[in-house]
Amino acid sequence: MRSDEPSPSVQQNPQNRSRSGPGRRSFLAGAGTGLGIAAVGLGATAVARPEAPGRTPSFAPGRPIVFRGATVVTGDPQLGVQQNADVLVIDSVIRAVGPNLRTPSDAAVVDGRDRILMPGMIDTHRHMWQTVLRGVGAEWSIQNYFQFMYLGWAKFWRPEDVYAGNYLSMVEAINSGVTTSLDWSHALSTLDHAEAAADALFDSNGRARLAFSDLSAPAQEWAVPGGDADRLLRTRFASKNQLVTMQLAWDTPTEAAFPERPAWEFARDRDLMVTQHAGIWKFSPDNALQILRDNGFLLPTNTYVHGGSFPDSAYGLIADSGGNVSISAESELNAGQGYPPTGKVRERGIPISLSMDTSVWWSSDMFSAMRATLNADRGLDHQAAQADGKTVVNNDLRTEDVIHFATQGGADALGLGSSLGSITPGKLADLVMLRADTPSMVPLTNASHQIVFQATRAEVDTVLVNGRVLKYGGELISPDLKRARRLAEASRDYIRDMAGAKQWSEAQEPAPFKVA
Known part of the structure; x- marks a missing residue:
């Protein structure tokens, strides 16, 4: 000093x-x-x-x-x-x-x-690669998302399209006061795609966490010694003190046989945190966390994204393990993964962070995330009280709580709580x-x-x-918005052409409401 x-x-x-x-x-x-x-x-x-x-x-x-x-x-x-x-x-x-x-x-x-100074906000779950299709899915349910993105268009993304989405997402995040973003990056079907994702994060000058994933293959194929995740880790992420660091991302297990064991062992051996889509209606089995517990991978470093459709016993398992939950309230309320579980999670003392999921649907605005979280939690409290003929007198969840979720909660979820999250x-x-x-x-x-x-x-x-x-x-200095726009528009046009006019139109205006 x-x-x-x-x-x-x-x-x-x-x-x-x-x-x-x-x-x-x-x-x-x-x-x-x-x-x-x-x-x-x-x-x-x-x-x-x-x-x-x-x-x-x-x-x-x-x-x-x-x-x-x-x-x-x-x-x-x-x-x-x-x-x-x-x-x-x-x-x-x-x-x-x-x-x-x-x-x-x-x-x-x-x-x-005439200014307010606050800690930088931290988004713990955003699919950055999808930013090149901003707004396309505003009418989607999660079933529409799987139909068009997972089963349809994800295969069209080239490395340059992943770069364009990640770079634009970081431009948007930094401009919006999000100083750390976790890129839940499940379009990394080749090492070239992964390199492009990493390049964009580094080029942005922001703080980011690349959560390596590949929706086209099970984790035990790429998160293993010598696999693409390992190769990227060794060449780009030798230090944990970089602005951009790496972890892993996949969905919670679905089979008691636990075929994902090699990937979990790789994460443990490389000291990599894991973030998981979890507790999703009709997609995540009720016993997913029991499978992790029985195999020794219900870890304090695990993040469970969404978590709205867990049985009550699962929240107890998370609490006992020291894990944390990432709430994406705009996503959960619109797509149908399950009602934002803020109340259930808080009751058990489970740490919470906030996230925006994807701008193919939503705003990617952490101010909106705080409001949506507060609105969903308070609305549920009012509804429950009124069902019993009562009235909520004093609100439980407060504004300072959701600011904490959006700042220190995010830092804690990424293992960075001692160095980020508050003005200390x-x-x-x-x-x-x-x-x-x-x-x-x-x-x-x-x-x-x-x-x-x-x-x-x-x-x-x-x-x-x-x-x-x-x-x-009020003026963005870095990264470069004009460059981000040029790259993103080129990628959008390419993917739209690959999808074809008919499917592109159907995706933006899905068939009228129905329940299956």
Whole structure:
């Protein structure tokens, strides 16, 4: 640490104690106190003020950055919400949080007045390759999805189409304040496809997790020593400290014989996390988690995506194992995997993250994910109470809970919770600054409430990933939207031509409603 850097020491405030322990609803306890983490041991410093209005600071590599005078929703249980506070970033790390910080004299100053600073959001399940067909499946059920994507069109994707989808998805994510994305990448039918997926993630300059998968073959064919997943791991992912890292993805087991055992053993031997589509109506067997348990692979590092159609006993198994659940509420409510199980999962203390699934259907907007999760959970509570002739007096799931799911919950699910997910000194600087002076946001009364129910992607003003500014003043700096659009439009046109005009039209307007 240079002599002019602050020590990331914590100044704890007794008022910042959680109402219910260090987990749920705790990070708002410090709201309005203005207390937090002070920079100490800076040496020659100054309380630098914002540069001239309209002037873009120089974000030269290695230059410290300080956000001045923001409303800081830290996500840290001890720090809560800081009013008119500063956040100092040096060498990709958050160094201090608090009012009137003394900072290095050469720090780039970002004006945080009329702004909300929050941790970068983390999406734990997105099929990025499908982004080139954005919006095609808005009328689909999950049966339509399997018909058109799995059985029909997935085979048309070339490596360049996978690249185009992944690159555009990362452009969209970063622009929208999603600083870490898990690419649930099940179009990797060849090593060339996998290389293209990885290239796009690296080229974006965002933080990402490539969850290697291949829907055209069982996992035990490609997730084995010497298989494509192993080859990519060895050549592209030698370090777990990269911006882009790798894990594995497949569906929960369907047979007691457990033919997937070699793939699970490979994941264990390579220390790779596994994310699974799980608890899906009519597709996931009720005993899927028992099969994993009986074979020794019901692991704390497992993520279960959707999980809405599990029997009650399965939630107990997840809780006992220490696993976590990724809720994709827009997906579950529209496609029919099962009702978003937020309530059942929370009752058992299972960690939750949020995800957007695919923009072939939905918005890929984590603000929408937070709202959809809250709406689904509260709506179910009201319906259950009213069925008993009662009325919900106080809502259970709160706005700060879903912000936690979208930030720290995502970091924890990816095994990155000690370095991401909150604005805490010592953590990496993945930060998002929202405008609070727009017609949708004024007057700023309660930052956490307004992040969930009023903020949109249009309010995302500034985005940092690993301390690097990728968006500033509402303008995307990196990656390149024009390039992403050009590539995606070419891939869309190619896949549309391969599908043929008749099927392309049928896919966008499926037959009228029916139940099978």
